[in-house]
Amino acid sequence: MKIRLVIFVLSVTFFVLLSSNNALACASCVETGTTGVHAEKYDQLMGWYLAIGGIVSLLVYVWFVWLLYKFRAREDSPDPVDAPKLGETVKHRGDPTWTWFVTLSVFAILMGLTAGTINMVEFYENPEEGWGDGPLTIRVTAHRYFWEFEYPDGNKTFDELIVPINTIVILEVTTDDVWHNFAVPSLRLKIDAIPHQINVIWFDASDVGKYPITCMELCGSEHASMTGDLILVEQEEYTNGLDEDFA
Amino acid sequence: MNIFKNPALNRWLTTTDHKDVGMMYFFATLLFGFIGLVLSLLIRIQLYQPNNGTAWLDWAPGDDAGAFYNSIVTMHGAVMVLFFVSPLSFGFANYVVPLQIGAKDMAFPRLNALSFWTFLFGGLVAASGFLFGGAADVGWTFYSPLTSLEYSPGNGVNLAGAGLVLLIISVTASTINFIVTILYHRVPEMDIWEMPMFTWSMLFTVILMLTIFPILLGALLMLVGDRLFETVFFIDENRGSILWGHLFWFFGHPEVYVVLLPELGMLAEIIPVFSKKPLYGKRYIIYSLIIGTFLSVLVWVHHMFITGIDPLLREVMSITTELISIPFAVIMICLIATLYNGKITFPTPNLFALGAIGIFVIGGVTGVFLSSAAIDYHLRGTYYIVAHFHYTLGAVTLGVVAAIYYWYPLMFGRILDERLGKLHFWGSFFGTILTMTPLFYLTDMPRRVYVYGANEHELVWGDYHFLATIGALVVFFAQLVFLYNLIRSYSHGREAGSNPWNGSTQEWAGK
Numbered sequence: 001m002k003i004r005l006v007i008f009v010l011s012v013t014f015f016v017l018l019s020s021n022n023a024l025a026c027a028s029c030v031e032t033g034t035t036g037v038h039a040e041k042y043d044q045l046m047g048w049y050l051a052i053g054g055i056v057s058l059l060v061y062v063w064f065v066w067l068l069y070k071f072r073a074r075e076d077s078p079d080p081v082d083a084p085k086l087g088e089t090v091k092h093r094g095d096p097t098w099t100w101f102v103t104l105s106v107f108a109i110l111m112g113l114t115a116g117t118i119n120m121v122e123f124y125e126n127p128e129e130g131w132g133d134g135p136l137t138i139r140v141t142a143h144r145y146f147w148e149f150e151y152p153d154g155n156k157t158f159d160e161l162i163v164p165i166n167t168i169v170i171l172e173v174t175t176d177d178v179w180h181n182f183a184v185p186s187l188r189l190k191i192d193a194i195p196h197q198i199n200v201i202w203f204d205a206s207d208v209g210k211y212p213i214t215c216m217e218l219c220g221s222e223h224a225s226m227t228g229d230l231i232l233v234e235q236e237e238y239t240n241g242l243d244e245d246f247a
Numbered sequence: 248m249n250i251f252k253n254p255a256l257n258r259w260l261t262t263t264d265h266k267d268v269g270m271m272y273f274f275a276t277l278l279f280g281f282i283g284l285v286l287s288l289l290i291r292i293q294l295y296q297p298n299n300g301t302a303w304l305d306w307a308p309g310d311d312a313g314a315f316y317n318s319i320v321t322m323h324g325a326v327m328v329l330f331f332v333s334p335l336s337f338g339f340a341n342y343v344v345p346l347q348i349g350a351k352d353m354a355f356p357r358l359n360a361l362s363f364w365t366f367l368f369g370g371l372v373a374a375s376g377f378l379f380g381g382a383a384d385v386g387w388t389f390y391s392p393l394t395s396l397e398y399s400p401g402n403g404v405n406l407a408g409a410g411l412v413l414l415i416i417s418v419t420a421s422t423i424n425f426i427v428t429i430l431y432h433r434v435p436e437m438d439i440w441e442m443p444m445f446t447w448s449m450l451f452t453v454i455l456m457l458t459i460f461p462i463l464l465g466a467l468l469m470l471v472g473d474r475l476f477e478t479v480f481f482i483d484e485n486r487g488s489i490l491w492g493h494l495f496w497f498f499g500h501p502e503v504y505v506v507l508l509p510e511l512g513m514l515a516e517i518i519p520v521f522s523k524k525p526l527y528g529k530r531y532i533i534y535s536l537i538i539g540t541f542l543s544v545l546v547w548v549h550h551m552f553i554t555g556i557d558p559l560l561r562e563v564m565s566i567t568t569e570l571i572s573i574p575f576a577v578i579m580i581c582l583i584a585t586l587y588n589g590k591i592t593f594p595t596p597n598l599f600a601l602g603a604i605g606i607f608v609i610g611g612v613t614g615v616f617l618s619s620a621a622i623d624y625h626l627r628g629t630y631y632i633v634a635h636f637h638y639t640l641g642a643v644t645l646g647v648v649a650a651i652y653y654w655y656p657l658m659f660g661r662i663l664d665e666r667l668g669k670l671h672f673w674g675s676f677f678g679t680i681l682t683m684t685p686l687f688y689l690t691d692m693p694r695r696v697y698v699y700g701a702n703e704h705e706l707v708w709g710d711y712h713f714l715a716t717i718g719a720l721v722v723f724f725a726q727l728v729f730l731y732n733l734i735r736s737y738s739h740g741r742e743a744g745s746n747p748w749n750g751s752t753q754e755w756a757g758k
Contacts, residue, residue: 026625026689026690026691027688027689027690027691027692027707027708027711028691028692028704028705028707028708029691030707031703031704031707032704038624042621042622042624042625045619045621045622046616046622046625049615049616049619049622050616053612053613053615053616056612057608057609057612060579060580060583060608061605061608063583064583064586064604064605064608067583067586067587067591068586068591068601071522071586071587071588071589071590071591072591072592072593073590073591073592077590078590079523079590080523080524080588080589080590082524082525083523083524083525083590084519084520084523084524084525084751085749085751086746086749086750086751086752086755086756087751087756088751089441090441090443090519090525090526090529090751091525092440092528092529092530093525093527093528093529094527094528094529094530094531094581099528099531099577099580099581102576102577102580103573103577106572106573106576106577107570107573110569110570110572110573110615111569113569113615113619114565114566114569114619116619116621117562117565117619117620117621117622118562118565120619120620120621121558121561121562121565121620121621122558123621124621124624125558177392177398178390178392178393178398179390179392179393179488181553181627181628181693183628183693185625185690185691186691188624188625189624189625190553190624190625190627190628191553191555192553192554192555194488194489194554194555195392195484195487195488196484196485196486196487196488197486197489197555198555199553199554199555200555212691212702212704212705214691214693215693216627216628216629216693216694217390217628218317218385218386218390218393218694218695219393220313220314220317220393220398221311221312221313221314221317221384222313223313223317223693223695223696224313224693224696224697224698224699225701227701227702
């Protein structure tokens with residue numbers, strides 16, 4: 001009996017530990033890196049959710065496992081006096097104070113987290129003044145199975161989005177066939193590409209480099225191959241590049 | 248009725264008895280569950296390493312590995328949710344609910360039999376796509392315009408749609424049947440507040456189903472119109488495809504509660520029996536079920552947070568989604584509090600029930616993260632979502648399996664073997680954890696890709712998938728043990744007697 005309980009306690013601890021620190025980073029961001037103000041704010045908010053979620057689930061598990069251990073059947077333990085018997089109606093039992101306490105504390109925790117969420121939704125919605133230069137508006141059109149980027153000067157690139165850092169970039173995302181989803185995990189950025197509709201999202205990145213773009217909505221048989229690169233360059237390099245294109 | 252000469256054929260094909268219908272649900276859903284299990288194993292084998300070859304996928308008709316993989320994913324989801332977990336609960340409901348409330352049979356026995364047969368053929372029709380040129384490969388969400396004739400010319404979507412329509416006919420008939428039975432066919436002495444918890448949870452399940460399935464029926468008929476009669480409901484330029492999203496998720500989100508509620512009822516039956524204490528807070532659980540059922544139809548936009556929908560709607564639906572976790576948290580706390588001062592024994596049904604709670608807490612907490620519209624910007628469409636809903640649905644499945652171990656003696660007169668049962672439990676429990684925990688880390692990997700690793704940064708995903716595949720194998724072999732146990736115990740199991748678990752509800756009073 002005891003060995004089985006030890007196994008149970010260990011197993012519960014094992015997956016609480018594994019699950020409680022998940023998702024803060026993306027698995028491959030160790031290699032590709034993380035950049036931009038969204039990522040910073042996102043990781044902060046997610047950190048709160050993880051910390052509080054982790055503490056709450058840990059408390060529940062400790063309580064749960066303690067109950068299982070403490071009130072396990074022993075050979076000499078008598079049946080509880082109110083053990084349900086066949087043919088007897090089970091009466092309601094419960095402590096309203098304790099239940100209200102649980103309900104209201106869960107409510108309070110959730111509303112605290114929601115305040116952070118609403119803040120963040122507003123932030124994703126509108127670029128704030130003074131975050132960077134720009135804005136630079138780019139039209140993103142998804143196709144089966146590649147990305148098309150159209151710059152303000154009419155130039156186009158495919159599967160490669162090249163933009164300067166420290167600039168507010170506004171993306172107008174749409175598709176010319178089925179639903180796609182434009183996602184840049186390193187920026188914590190994602191928006192659906194929906195037919196006959198333009199969805200707008202913005203970002204402001206701070207580090208030069210190459211970051212993966214992925215399609216995150218099933219779009220057909222070659223959905224798996226629909227990837228691209230976000231290439232972040234210095235502002236000067238970007239301007240020079242444009243000049244070369246004109247020449 | 249004597250239509251067939253063979254007495255067995257005659258019994259099973261013409262029966263309207265609620266026990267027989269319940270058993271047929273039981274066998275049919277185990278068949279669908281096994282199909283779903285094999286499909287999931289195929290998915291895991293394909294993903295076990297980066298840049299895995301697709302030779303076996305190329306056998307598929309049409310020579311299209313991606314499409315075949317997508318149809319496996321689609322059918323795994325649809326079969327597991329719509330044709331396995333939910334109808335298995337209905338099988339038990341058919342068997343147990345009339346006994347629990349002292350009814351002689353369901354209110355409309357022939358309608359009940361009709362429900363079963365339309366359900367069975369619905370499932371077979373939906374899955375038959377694999378034999379007729381490729382099953383639906385559009386994801387169980389069926390987003391338009393991917394489902395339109397232009398992008399999915401094959402039979403798969405039509406067959407899946409036809410199967411779902413049959414399922415909806417079955418569901419509508421059986422919801423009416425249960426509502427009437429539960430409300431009007433109780434023994435006169437039984438006040439509604441005295442109903443056992445499983446009956447209570449079925450009452451809310453069927454009310455919720457009656458609310459949402461007609462919406463899906465309407466949407467499917469419009470889709471059929473688009474595909475067969477040149478209508479343009481979902482390919483219209485003026486927000487046609489968003490319309491599908493709203494209609495589908497207005498059905499699709501409450502559907503997960505349809506799957507969850509019966510399981511909560513089962514846990515509320517099983518845990519008190521094995522801790523020898525009356526359920527803690529029965530009324531709180533019932534109030535929570537009412538609130539949860541009501542809120543569940545007000546949260547669907549959290550599946551559409553990044554469709555460019557009005558930010559105000561996103562914030563409101565974030566709040567309702569966070570609120571819906573409160574009633575279910577209360578239910579979980581009440582179930583755990585039942586153990587206090589009890590005398591807990593650990594036979595297999597209780598192991599599965601307690602394991603279900605253990606798994607569900609992680610599923611619930613990770614779900615709270617997803618209710619945040621802001622967090623959704625990063626996690627939507629990734630393997631994090633996959634891990635989250637497999638934790639919740641994995642918990643639901645463990646709970647339903649607990650019910651199989653619990654009610655098998657009632658149905659077949661024998662107890663399932665305890666040693667095999669414990670092997671089954673620990674395999675399923677650790678297997679589920681090992682399969683799904685690594686996937687929480689893949690917050691940058693899209694779902695429903697049949698191959699990964701073309702870019703260098705994707706190679707690291709392979710480690711996580713390798714662990715997950717091992718976990719899936721453990722789960723699979725545990726289920727083989729279960730299958731063996733089900734068959735062997737039917738003839739060799741210990742005789743159960745009339746009330747093997749000392750249950751207190753009326754289904755154990757018979758015989």
